[in-house]
Amino acid sequence: GAVVSQHPSRVICKSGTSVKIECRSLDFQATTMFWYRQFPKQSLMLMATSNEGSKATYEQGVEKDKFLINHASLTLSTLTVTSAHPEDSSFYICSASPGAGQGNPDTQYFGPGTRLTVL
Amino acid sequence: SQELEQSPQSLIVQEGKNLTINCTSSKTLYGLYWYKQKYGEGLIFLMMLQKGGEEKSHEKITAKLDEKKQQSSLHITASQPSHAGIYLCGADHAGGTSYGKLTFGQGTILTVHP
Numbered sequence: 001g002a003v004v005s006q007h008p009s010r011v012i013c014k015s016g017t018s019v020k021i022e023c024r025s026l027d028f029q030a031t032t033m034f035w036y037r038q039f040p041k042q043s044l045m046l047m048a049t050s051n052e053g054s055k056a057t058y059e060q061g062v063e064k065d066k067f068l069i070n071h072a073s074l075t076l077s078t079l080t081v082t083s084a085h086p087e088d089s090s091f092y093i094c095s096a097s098p099g100a101g102q103g104n105p106d107t108q109y110f111g112p113g114t115r116l117t118v119l
Numbered sequence: 120s121q122e123l124e125q126s127p128q129s130l131i132v133q134e135g136k137n138l139t140i141n142c143t144s145s146k147t148l149y150g151l152y153w154y155k156q157k158y159g160e161g162l163i164f165l166m167m168l169q170k171g172g173e174e175k176s177h178e179k180i181t182a183k184l185d186e187k188k189q190q191s192s193l194h195i196t197a198s199q200p201s202h203a204g205i206y207l208c209g210a211d212h213a214g215g216t217s218y219g220k221l222t223f224g225q226g227t228i229l230t231v232h233p
Binding site for chain 2: 006034091110
């Protein structure tokens with residue numbers, strides 16, 4: 001149980017285009033999901049907290065107009081990188097916690113990640 | 120300075136050897152999580168520790184939380200090539216005020232030679 005999927009796993013796009021990444025909790029509901037970014041050989045940096053039914057909470061230094069987050073349902077959050085540039089190339093990972101009554105509410109489960117390359 | 124420091128940054132061991140990875144927090148820990156990652160892939164949850172003095176084991180991996188020192192250690196016994204990867208510790212520094220938000224250490228790259 002507690003599986004999180006991401007789609008796509010890999011995307012290459014031209015500079016200036018927008019890219020949408022989906023994060024789904026497959027067997028549990030998640031009122032809160034998290035989006036992280038990881039540069040090569042570096043740790044994960046939290047970008048934002050995605051809240052179902054309300055606006056996302058962004059970490060300091062993360063442009064909310066650049067990285068649009070929509071938590072459409074209890075099992076789906078999307079991250080859209082708008083007007084992508086080569087410096088946005090990175091590995092994006094989402095995570096979610098099952099919440100009370102759905103297994104271990106304190107454990108965050110991570111998706112497999114999406115590698116974005118902007119040419 | 121880092122809120123969460125991992126050491127060592129990389130480790131190369133011979134198969135069968137024991138090893139320890141440390142994670143030290145500069146803030147109070149409400150929860151400490153250990154994950155394993157293979158390069159370019161997602162994180163695999165290993166263990167979560169919440170109480171001071173808590174120790175958990177899964178197969179040949181044991182993790183302890185020393186709440187007093189705000190430190191956790193991950194110990195692998197009789198390492199195997201399958202243990203190779205990046206080990207990340209994640210800290211809940213906020214407790215109930217920001218549910219689920221984690222800060223990660225920089226990771227430890229483990230290589231196990233057969």
